[in-house]
Amino acid sequence: MISRIDLRGTSGDPRDLLPRAETDVASALETVRPICDDVRDRGVDALMELAERFDGVRPDAIRVPREELDSALANLDHNVRAALHESIQRARAVHRDQRRPETKTRVTPGGTVTERWVPVGRVGLYAPGGRAAYPSSVVMNVVPAQEAGVGSLAVASPPQAEYGGLPHPTVLAACALLEVDEVYAVGGAQAVAMFAYGAGECARADMVTGPGNLWVAAAKRLLKGTVGIDAEAGPTEIAILADETANPGYVAADLISQAEHDSVAASVLVTHSPQLATEVEAELNRRVPETKHSERVTEALGGRQSGIVLVDSLVHGLTVVDAYAAEHLEVMTAEARSVAARVRNAGAIFVGDHSPVSLGDYCAGSNHVLPTGGSACHSSGLSVLTFLRGVHVVDYDRSALAEVAHHVVALADAEDLPAHGEAVNARLEHRGSGDDE
Template sequence: MLRVIDLRGTRPSESELLAAVPRASTDVSAALHVAQELIDDVRERGSAALVDQSERFDRVRPASVRVSADELAAAAEALDPDLRSAIEATIARVRAASAAQVPPPVTTELAPGAVIEQRWQPVARVGLYVPGGKTVYPSSVIMNVVPAQAAGVRSIALASPAQADHGGRVHPTIAAIAALLGVDEVYAMGGAGAIGAFAYGVPDLDLEPVQRVTGPGNVYVAAAKRAVAGVTGIDAEAGPTDIVVIADAAADAEFVAADLLSQAEHDELAASVLVTDSAEFAAEVDRRLETRAAATRHAERAVTALRGPQSAIVLVDDLAQAADFVNAFAPEHLEIQVADPDAVLGGIENAGAIFIGPYSPVSLGDYAAGSNHVLPTGGTARYASGLSASTYLRPQQVVRYDEAALRDVAPVIAALSAEEDFPAHGDAVTARFPAESR
């Protein structure tokens, strides 16, 4: 079922590994023109454009783009008790993990009277996007909102596409979770237009511009984020999901097959990759994966993803080579299912989230681990990280020098400003000590 990339007997360079990495064929830049048109339409026509775009892409015209407080409260009241309990448990876990991501203020005294304070200041307002598409993602409400709240963001707006199956309303579970989290600014809008609405505001909805937009979405959402990145902050240009599993012969083939399938059901472009030093184990996983894929509810979608060029079995000589391949791939999700996982973990540098051992599947992180499931895709984990409380924080340095401390460092400033031919920089210091500059 999965194609095979055989690296055994080779020691490829980093550039060669990067070339060998299987990837889905997606091009955000190709969608940029369409996304920009949709954004411009929202800027020109406001909520009328959002309603028209909803009809065009979501097959329904929302009765109201802004979701009423009564609708949010009713959705929360109608939640199935078991589902509500699961949601509340997930919120508690993600809240605890997110709180740990907020750095404490730090004060450094460089000399008597010379102090630098490091503080982490939240942005005041954010726009959080929850996709609709092939399915609905209520867990993404939690993953976006809770870290923002942990960071101290004061104003949170949430957008999700109107649902034809729900009379043009936001999916009721999304509305319910927003209510449980205390988010009362919710909009039935989707796609590139929603991102534009967040970035520029929509006056006739009283929707004010935001300072940062976060959340996953399709290629047009990713393109829209690129288009507005100079106007507002963004978390990332999210692409199709991916999973890499490093496994040896000691792993459970059924577990590995189940985990590879779990991401393949997301999307036809999802990537599922097994990296192993055992050809026999790889063949067993492939057999079990084919059986599971044929029986799953979303078989057509999953099989397309598994047979696509982005999915593969990668055969390596040893687990050190496996780590090298993973660092080149830079997966969104990495599972390590080997006899000695910590030995492999030490060689891993690039991954969005790492799941250790047979009882830490990616699905755990998608919902209830406490970690965040909004993660870097498409190899961007080589330089980017997943969504967290820090996404909404800006480090700021507060400088406090008294007269004696400034006098002490004045010669340093004078020497450097003279070297850079900025005499006024030096003068701004010596002006405070006129008697000493004569």
């Protein structure tokens, strides 16, 4: 069901030897380009036709009426409402602490640089649809944007034929709980284009965030620069670093939980215990046929993106998981906290037996929009900082400028940009009525 990769006795960079989901965003660019161009040129008319083509339904309007949001919330299952409420509260607690204070640095007498953190003016947030509804993705996008102080935000999610061209009612209910009333029944690449160019009631956004399929990732790549993006999210992935103390049932259950997302989802176990590997294989053989989406899970676990990786030692395992740079990394070892502290590259780290990725997906308080495909070695997950821009405010008086002028001139001359130095000297040659004393 799941392959083994034996890295014992090897050294050097293991990245080319590790299982990885294959995504060819570049090849999808030419497919999404005419879609995005159509939205740019024809706006709402294009969105309606694309919904009919890709989602099998033509919405009455792209914007979801407020009464539909209220109705979805009123009809939401009590237990789901309570769970969403708890998820929102915990996410707010974590993301509120990510806010950045303004800092002023006195560089020299009369010269300061202040760093201000300014929120993005308007963001478009994408909540995927398709095989499943993702109200949790609404929470993970909206909460950090709100806590950052974004003044205008809108959510897009694919229209569903089952619900008369509206997004899934649980997605709408989550929007209502979060007091988001600008919601659009638009999915896929066309949603990214709508936010990038504007269409109908939907004004242009400064940034688009949120996970999605290959076509959403391709549209983000294509339109980056026209609109800001968070990341090109690829197939979800879990890596588990485990030793002989790990519970094989827990390990197997967590590998299955990520494989449940999609047939191209990646589930990887890294261990120096052949015995654990054998026990996990046995647990997978027992559990997979019993899970609801067993066919999808079987395909994901059997794909080249998943596997059990055997290593020489825990130290070797740490090297391997850092090279893999997983979206989600679980550490199930003796002294798991100290081992987790040694990990450098991961979107999020889950420590010990009682911190499964599923907790982070919904109610840990952490964000589940995370870097995939190895990009965790250079990128972070969605946070308040995603929606903030650091702006430096430079405030020097005449004497502070005079003190450093000769250094500015020297560097300007070294770069053969003498007018830069002249711009400084012009202020010092003659004292104007507005100059500082």
